[in-house]
Amino acid sequence: MRKTLITLLLATLGGYLAWLAAIPLPWMLGAMCLTGGLAVAGKNVAVPTGLRNLFLAVLGVYLGSGVTSDIAQQLLDWRYSLLLVLIYVPFLTLVVTLFYRYAGRFDWATAFYSAAPGALSFLVLASQGSGADSRTVALLQSLRVFLLVMCAPLLASVLGGDLRPQPEVLHETLGLADVAGLLLANVVVIALLRRLQVPAAEMAGGALTTAVLFGTGLVHGTLPPLLLDAALVVLGASVGCRFMPLSWAQVRHWVGTGLAAFVLTMVIALGAAWLVQGLTDIDRVSAFLAFAPGGEGEMSLVALSLSLDATFVTVHNLARIYLLIVLVAASQWFFARERLA
16 A cells, blocks of 8 residues: 555656646656656556456546547448557557567567467467567567557647647536436446456546437536546556566667557558548547557547547457457467477
8 A cells, every 4th residue: 555655646746847847748757757767667656456457447547538429420430440449459459560570580479479469468468378478578568558648648739630629519527416426327337247258448438438428418517637547557567567577688688679569550550540530530630549559548548648539549459459358369369289288
């Protein structure tokens, strides 16, 4: 408890310093950089999984609250970009796997789990027993998310996005009855999804439940912005804490290879965003964030904080993660056969 409290205080300090420096997305990036630096230096920092999951649920509620009654039409409008996810995820995974195998000289299992785009904790657990080096997988996956969250605001600016959040339209704050109903519904749905072992259950459950309640008009109003800032700090710190002490030899090989793979990933993601922009009326910044392989919550937070189409980003990121689960399940069967051969 004491370690968690100190970590969160330091993460908040990092966010505040980033805010003073006028860095885009300050509460997430500041928290991530400070805790990440401490983790690499060997300091004992940590954010419990339960706390991260709680704020993923909070993020899901914020994302769901932006849904309106025309969500069915939106999904129909996004049919081409959602179909593109089915091609994009296997293609990106294959290209980066080949890069790690031949340029990084990793074995096939380590290369695959390091290349798979998303859900770090799921991939690290899945890699165990496959013959992969789980420590390498954890480092390279953490590095991918860290670099992507760091670079996303800058890339959004280059692509034409406005890093200054749009002025908020004032709405009535949620009443106590609405808050109680929203909380109860989310607890029930998230508990059900967790019992069914649905990945990203907290964010998916929060977003789905809130989207239904807001989309049908049963609940309406605004959520307190302070909760979103708290989610930014906690999720930013949770990314930074995933790093581990590194020797110079490890930095030179793993991080160097990871940086090169990140550049390759960005080229493919930008190509997908260009295709999406041509197929839909979605702006290229939202399209990029939808196909940028960050964590299941981080890219949605970037979109939400920059007043972009967060619903579009969230739906496509969840589609990417669930498709990835199918690929990983197939890979476990393949690598199990390889080890027995």
